[in-house]
Each structure stands twice: as structure tokens, then as C-alpha cells.
Amino acid sequence: MYKQIDTYVNKCVSLTKEELEYFHSLLQYKKVKKKSFLLRAGEKCDFEAYIITGCVRVYYIDENGFEVNLLFAVEDWWVSDLASFSQQQSARLFIETLEDCELLFIDYKSKEALFKKVPKFERLFRLMIQKAYETMVDRLISNISKSAPRRYQEFIKKYPTIPQRVPQHLIAAYLGVSPEFLSKIRTRLSKA
Amino acid sequence: MYKQIDTYVNKCVSLTKEELEYFHSLLQYKKVKKKSFLLRAGEKCDFEAYIITGCVRVYYIDENGFEVNLLFAVEDWWVSDLASFSQQQSARLFIETLEDCELLFIDYKSKEALFKKVPKFERLFRLMIQKAYETMVDRLISNISKSAPRRYQEFIKKYPTIPQRVPQHLIAAYLGVSPEFLSKIRTRLSKA
DNA sequence: CTCATTTCTTAATCTGGTTCAATGCTTTTA
DNA sequence: TAAAAGCATTGAACCAGATTAAGAAATGAG
Numbered sequence: 472m473y474k475q476i477d478t479y480v481n482k483c484v485s486l487t488k489e490e491l492e493y494f495h496s497l498l499q500y501k502k503v504k505k506k507s508f509l510l511r512a513g514e515k516c517d518f519e520a521y522i523i524t525g526c527v528r529v530y531y532i533d534e535n536g537f538e539v540n541l542l543f544a545v546e547d548w549w550v551s552d553l554a555s556f557s558q559q560q561s562a563r564l565f566i567e568t569l570e571d572c573e574l575l576f577i578d579y580k581s582k583e584a585l586f587k588k589v590p591k592f593e594r595l596f597r598l599m600i601q602k603a604y605e606t607m608v609d610r611l612i613s614n615i616s617k618s619a620p621r622r623y624q625e626f627i628k629k630y631p632t633i634p635q636r637v638p639q640h641l642i643a644a645y646l647g648v649s650p651e652f653l654s655k656i657r658t659r660l661s662k663a
Numbered sequence: 664m665y666k667q668i669d670t671y672v673n674k675c676v677s678l679t680k681e682e683l684e685y686f687h688s689l690l691q692y693k694k695v696k697k698k699s700f701l702l703r704a705g706e707k708c709d710f711e712a713y714i715i716t717g718c719v720r721v722y723y724i725d726e727n728g729f730e731v732n733l734l735f736a737v738e739d740w741w742v743s744d745l746a747s748f749s750q751q752q753s754a755r756l757f758i759e760t761l762e763d764c765e766l767l768f769i770d771y772k773s774k775e776a777l778f779k780k781v782p783k784f785e786r787l788f789r790l791m792i793q794k795a796y797e798t799m800v801d802r803l804i805s806n807i808s809k810s811a812p813r814r815y816q817e818f819i820k821k822y823p824t825i826p827q828r829v830p831q832h833l834i835a836a837y838l839g840v841s842p843e844f845l846s847k848i849r850t851r852l853s854k855a
Numbered sequence: 856c857t858c859a860t861t862t863c864t865t866a867a868t869c870t871g872g873t874t875c876a877a878t879g880c881t882t883t884t885a
Numbered sequence: 886t887a888a889a890a891g892c893a894t895t896g897a898a899c900c901a902g903a904t905t906a907a908g909a910a911a912t913g914a915g
Contacts, residue, residue: 534808539804539808600793605746611803640861640863651904655864840872846893849894
């Protein structure tokens with residue numbers, strides 16, 4: 472059950488058996504059915520969740536009622552509304568399972584306790600968020616300076632497994648185009 | 664000279680006099696003239712720089728040769744190409760002063776030494792990047808789901824001092840619109 | 856197996872924003 | 886203090902992508 476997350480953690484920091492066991496003791500295991508919400512905007516987000524199996528999307532509903540997908544997360548990723556989690560304020564994001572999932576949750580208090588007891592985890596989470604930040608920068612650049620067909624091609628190159636697991640209109644809502652246009656892009660590309 | 668950065672640091676973590684002095688010993692003070700490059704794409708970025716006074720822009724040149732501004736940084740901000748800095752690889756970003764600046768630099772080795780000797784700084788930098796991440800998420804959402812006039816209005820609301828310090832076409836390249844269109848937006852808004 | 860729902864496609868029309876080109880206005884620089 | 890360079894504005898033509906509408910295909914629940 473913890474084998475996968477241990478491998479993940481081990482890539483960044485090296486831990487003793489005791490530290491690892493303490494870490495495990497703070498995690499809560501849950502199975503969650505497809506199409507469930509881990510979080511809705513307005514609630515307080517008191518978790519970061521590590522995905523053992525399954526697929527999840529994190530999205531935002533804009534002022535016109537459109538969904539914007541921020542992230543498709545699969546095995547070995549973390550999901551949360553970090554702004555809500557870390558400042559203990561109400562969430563702006565929705566987190567919804569797209570498949571049946573197995574997850575490990577850690578709550579705010581436990582995370583702080585973990586940092587206090589094993590400061591190496593502070594480093595782990597710093598590196599995690601640093602990577603997320605860089606991904607976000609790439610995506611902003613991509614959105615500002617590349618055409619939709621380009622963005623789609625880069626998406627399937629970067630996340631080749633996602634299109635098989637996630638409906639196309641959700642990918643459109645990730646790329647920031649209408650589902651109709653994504654459909655056009657695909658037929659265009661398949662002809663060329 | 665260190666008063667400002669100490670105030671900054673103190674907002675997140677509390678340090679003893681010795682820790683603070685050690686921190687200072689790792690910083691390098693520099694004055695830099697307007698229109699200088701702190702970093703060019705292709706170089707290795709071996710610094711994070713804290714701005715005491717002045718204004719800096721961080722930008723990217725896309726495949727069509729267009730500049731995309733990622734950040735205008737002023738007093739009390741940090742700038743770096745984090746991907747380059749933390750993975751010691753060559754930079755994709757340019758960092759250019761827009762005004763004469765006073766800066767404090769820290770290099771990679773010093774930062775790692777600092778983390779080792781005073782782990783509290785790991786927390787500080789985690790919180791810093793977490794904030795930068797959230798800002799980036801906001802900007803992506805904004806870019807995907809809001810019109811250019813909207814984005815401009817939010818920009819001047821969020822950074823009211825920037826338009827007085829930075830030429831308009833650079834703001835256009837931050838918002839992701841052409842300078843001509845930003846000009847049109849402005850005349851439209853001033854009439855309404 | 857069947858009806859309902861969700862998903863995907865195609866086509867016509869419309870619009871926000873780009874591109875190109877011309878003009879006047881400020882800053883630099885020599 | 887002039888000449889040059891950079892900056893902002895305006896208008897016309899154009900295009901990427903949105904919107905609307907309708908039907909086809911796939912998936913799922915009873």
C-alpha cells in the first residue's frame with residue numbers, strides 16, 4: 472500500500488525506517504468511486520491527496536460558468552487546492568475523480584507536524600511545488616504564444632496516456648478551446 | 664542595506680541574530696544600471712536576486728521571435744530562472760533591468776549551504792514559491808477565460824504602480840496581446 | 856436489450872484580436 | 886540641438902477560434 476508513495480518520496484529525500492513509518496501514520500487511505508468530488512469550490516480544502524491508482528481532474532468554474540481544467544492527475548501525482556489548504560481559506564477549485572481511485576490523504580495539521588518532526592519533508596514539498604510551478608510557467612507561455620493545434624500536439628506528446636482516459640471535451644477545457652474546435656483540429660491533423 | 668530583506672524574511676520565519684548574520688554573509692550586493700541583462704537564455708542561471716530598489720522584467724522569446732513577459736518585479740521581489748537555477752541547466756529566460764537597480768544575489772551553493780545550516784530557510788523558500796505558483800495559476804486562468812480588456816483592468820488594479828514604470832508595449836507582451844490592440848483597449852476604456 | 860445521456864462531429868456565421876501600414880510623439884544619443 | 890530611435894495611436898483587411906445548431910455515435914443504467 473505504501474510502496475508506491477515511498478518510491479516517490481525516496482526520489483527526493485532519504486529517510487530512515489522510523490521517519491517513513493511516522494509519515495505513513497499520518498496518511499489516510501481511501502477508495503473513491505468514479506465521478507465523486509474530493510473538493511468543491513466554497514468548501515475548505517483540508518487535504519493533499521496522493522494518487523495510488525485512478526485519474527482525477529482539478530478545475531475551476533469561471534465567471535461565465537465555463538469549466539477550465541487546470542490539471543489531469545494520475546498515478547503518482549498529488550492534488551489539492553493549495554491556496555485553500557495552506558491559508559485555510561475557502562476553495563476556488565473543484566476536484567473530481569474521473570475513474571475509481573485509491574488515494575492517500577494528509578491533512579494540514581499532520582503536514583505541519585511532519586515538517587516539525589522531519590524537516591526533510593519541507594524540502595520534499597518545496598521541490599514538489601517547484602516542479603508544479605515550472606509546469607505552470609510552461610503552460611502559461613504555451614497558452615500565450617502558441618496556436619491551439621500546437622498546444623494540442625504538445626499535450627498529447629507530454630501526456631500520451633491521458634486522451635485514452637479522459638473525454639475529449641475535457642481536454643478542450645484544459646487547452647482553453649471550445650470542444651467543437653478541438654474536434655476540427657483533430658480531423659485536420661489526421662488528414663495531414 | 665539588509666533592513667528591507669530582513670523585514671521580508673521575518674514575515675515568514677523568525678531567526679536569531681546569528682542566523683540572520685550568516686544569511687547576510689551569503690548575499691552579494693550589486694548596483695546594476697538600467698537596461699542591463701542579469702541573465703540571457705542559454706546561460707546558466709546561478710542566482711536568485713532580491714530587489715532592494717528598481718524594476719526588472721523576466722521574459723521569454725517564443726519560437727516566432729516574440730517576447731512574452733512573465734513578470735515585472737519591483738522592490739521586495741525575487742527574480743531568477745528557477746528551472747535553470749535549481750537543475751543547474753541552461754536558462755530559457757531573459758532577465759533585464761528596466762531601471763537602475765540595487766540587488767542582493769545568492770548563488771546555488773550558498774543557498775544549499777543555507778538550507779543545511781538553517782533549515783528554516785527551506786520553509787521560507789517553500790512559501791515563496793508556493794505564492795509564486797498561486798499567482799501563476801491565477802494568471803493562467805485569467806488568460807484562458809477572460810477577455811483582453813478584462814485582463815488589462817485586472818492588471819492595473821493588481822499592479823497599479825507598474826504602468827507608470829513600464830512602457831505600454833511591454834505590458835501588452837505580459838497580457839498576451841499586440842501593442843496595437845492594447846492601445847485600442849485603452850482608448851475604449853477611457854471613453855466608457 | 857433498449858432508451859437516455861453523454862460525447863463527438865460538421866457546417867454556417869460571427870467576433871475578438873492580429874497584421875500591416877501610416878503618422879505623430881517622445882526619448883536618447885551624438 | 887538635430888537626427889535617430891523607440892513608443893503610442895489609428896484604420897483597414899484579415900484570420901483563428903467562438904458560437905449556434907443539428908445530427909451521429911458511443912456509453913451506460915435499468
